[in-house]
Amino acid sequence: DAFYKGEIGREIVHVLRAGGNPVTTEDFADFRPRWKRPVCTVYRGRAVLSAPPPQSGVQVLETLNLLAPYDLPKLGLPTRSPAAFRVLSSAMRVSVADRNAYIGDPDYAGVPAAGLVSLPYAAVRSSLVASDSIPARLTPGNPWPDDTVTPAPACARLVPFAPSRFAPHAANTAMNPGDDGYGETTHLSAVDADGNAVALTYTNGLFFGSGTWVAGAFLNSAALNFSRSDSSANARGPHHVPASTISPTIVLHDGHVEMVVGSPGSAAIPPAVVETIVYTLDYGLDPLQALRMPRVIPTVTDRLRLEDGFSPTVLEAARQLGYVIQTTPPVDLSFGGVHVIARIGSRWVGAADPRRDGEVRGY
Numbered sequence: 250d251a252f253y254k255g256e257i258g259r260e261i262v263h264v265l266r267a268g269g270n271p272v273t274t275e276d277f278a279d280f281r282p283r284w285k286r287p288v289c290t291v292y293r294g295r296a297v298l299s300a301p302p303p304q305s306g307v308q309v310l311e312t313l314n315l316l317a318p319y320d321l322p323k324l325g326l327p328t329r330s331p332a333a334f335r336v337l338s339s340a341m342r343v344s345v346a347d348r349n350a351y352i353g354d355p356d357y358a359g360v361p362a363a364g365l366v367s368l369p370y371a372a373v374r375s376s377l378v379a380s381d382s383i384p385a386r387l388t389p390g391n392p393w394p395d396d397t398v399t400p401a402p403a404c405a406r407l408v409p410f411a412p413s414r415f416a417p418h419a420a421n422t423a424m425n426p427g428d429d430g431y432g433e434t435t436h437l438s439a440v441d442a443d444g445n446a447v448a449l450t451y452t453n454g455l456f457f458g459s460g461t462w463v464a465g466a467f468l469n470s471a472a473l474n475f476s477r478s479d480s481s482a483n484a485r486g487p488h489h490v491p492a493s494t495i496s497p498t499i500v501l502h503d504g505h506v507e508m509v510v511g512s513p514g515s516a517a518i519p520p521a522v523v524e525t526i527v528y529t530l531d532y533g534l535d536p537l538q539a540l541r542m543p544r545v546i547p548t549v550t551d552r553l554r555l556e557d558g559f560s561p562t563v564l565e566a567a568r569q570l571g572y573v574i575q576t577t578p579p580v581d582l583s584f585g586g587v588h589v590i591a592r593i594g595s596r597w598v599g600a601a602d603p604r605r606d607g608e609v610r611g612y
Contacts, residue, residue, distance in 0.1 A: 254278045260483065268461065280584045283490075286411065289404035290314055290539045292500075292531055294508035295507060296403040299498040299522075301410045302355050303483065307365040308348040309496045314371035315340035315378050315553045320601075322348070328559050330451055331566035337527070338567070340549040341379045341520050342387055345403045347374070348519070349549060350389030352492045353482025358514065359415035360482050363390045363400070383571045387549045393398070393417040393473040400479065403501075421481040433458060434513030436497065436500030438588045440597055442612075446506040446590075448497030513605065514585035517546045521585030529591055536600035542585045554605045556584055580604045 252258055258277040262288040265272045272522055287298040290304045292313040299306025314335065324333035355362050364370050370392045377387070396412045399405065454470030461468045474491035477485040483492045496519045500508035508529065512521040521544060528539035543558030554570040555564075557579045577583070586605030591598050601607035 250270070250361065250439075250516070253280055256377045264461060264463050264468070266364060266566050271425075285355075287407070287499075288362050288408050289400060289407055289409035290366045291369075291401045291403050292317055292526075294502070295530070295532065296401075296407060296501040296504075297498060298501070299357075300496050302352050302362050303492045303611075304450075304497065305348055305352060305492070305494045305496045305519050307362050308353065309345045309498055309522050309526075310366040310562050311344040311347060311374075312519070312523045314368055314376060314529065315343060315369070316523075319379075320531075321527065323376075326532065326542075327545070328563065329458075329564050332451055333379050334545070334559070334563045334567065335570065336379045337524075338545050338547055338553060339380065339383065339571075340512075341545070342549065343374050343377050343390075344519070345547055345582065346387040347392065347548045351392065351482060353476070353484070354489045354491075355413060355415075355482075357486060357489055358482035358484070359393075359399045359413045361392040361396040361413055362410050363412045363418070364394070364396035364398070366396040367392070367398040368401070369398050370395040375382075381570070383551060385551045386572070388540075389420040407501075408523060409561045416481070418482065421476055421478055421483060434495065436495075436511035436513055436586065436588050438509040438511060438590045438599070440506060442589050444506050446498050446499055446509045448509045448511045450495040450497045450511045450513070451497055452493065478608075480487070487583065496522050498522050498526070500527075500530070502592075505592075508589065509591075510544060510589040512585040512587040512602070517544070517583060517585045519543065519548050521587050523567075525587050525589055529589070535593075536589045540587055540589065540602045543579060546584060554584075556581055589592050 260533050262272055262274050285301040288301050289298050290310040299309045319336050324330050327334040327337045375389050379546045385442055400409055433456045436450045458469040459469040471491050475485035479575050497511035510522055510525050512518045526540050528534045543556040546554040551571055554575050580603050582604045589600050592609045599609035
């Protein structure tokens with residue numbers, strides 16, 4: 250009540266209205282949180298839960314679905330094997346195109362999240378994975394026919410995000426993808442003694458948010474994430490929540506928490522989460538080793554951002570595929586800041602990404 254109906258809320262309204270925002274004290278007093286079920290898929294025999302729209306768990310899960318048919322350890326590490334690199338980079342690129350096209354506020358527009366994370370839709374998009382060349386710009390697919398597909402039993406038991414109740418709409422072509430930029434985002438992973446877990450990602454948008462502060466806190470800059478198109482699922486409007494790349498994720502094995510993972514990093518968030526899961530579950534790396542692996546961040550264009558550490562053979566193969574490579578020094582903070590907890594045998598093992606500030610605490 251002190252926040253929504255008291256002095257703090259009134260001060261926020263005063264500052265917003267001074268900037269031209271029509272918010273009222275009644276809007277604050279009437280606010281209610283909207284609870285959403287997570288999106289879910291099954292990967293390597295595990296149920297993977299991630300953030301529902303308008304967050305970007307769909308991007309994480311679609312990537313995992315596209316990777317599932319491949320024996321990644323047999324292909325080798327993506328940093329050394331052109332074949333593994335081609336599979337990983339192209340799968341992540343497909344999911345970027347689909348996420349950009351369809352993500353938005355599911356309470357006000359059709360968002361085919363259930364279709365995007367379905368295995369039948371991954372089968373439709375699989376021809377774009379591990380192809381011998383890449384298009385200069387990847388176009389989105391059509392997940393709407395698969396939006397009502399029955400989820401796998403391991404997901405159905407968890408009551409995942411439901412099919413959209415709105416009519417299908419065309420893919421958005423005017424998305425603000427929230428590409429480069431460090432941002433002001435924090436992720437926390439937590440597990441208690443009973444195995445209960447929380448993956449929490451909080452964002453203020455840009456550094457210092459909107460640059461406007463009230464009662465000692467900066468207001469966020471999330472309105473920048475709305476689409477430029479009024480017909481998009483991510484169009485701005487009263488009470489609409491803008492799209493976000495945050496993707497807190499929990500992995501369950503036999504119904505028990507096995508991994509808790511998430512990251513800051515704008516467009517780097519879903520790829521960083523995927524690569525942490527893949528290096529831990531597929532390659533069997535220690536969580537800290539997984540975080541130290543050089544990352545690749547794809548876009549819908551032919552531009553590919555890489556940290557130093559990929560072999561010359563992989564870099565040359567990527568260029569032959571048609572990628573335009575942009576490399577940065579290792580442990581670059583624009584490549585995320587994953588905080589992960591994983592169950593290794595009978596122990597919980599936590600790791601904080603060396604790219605950003607953070608640490609592990611036990612009890």
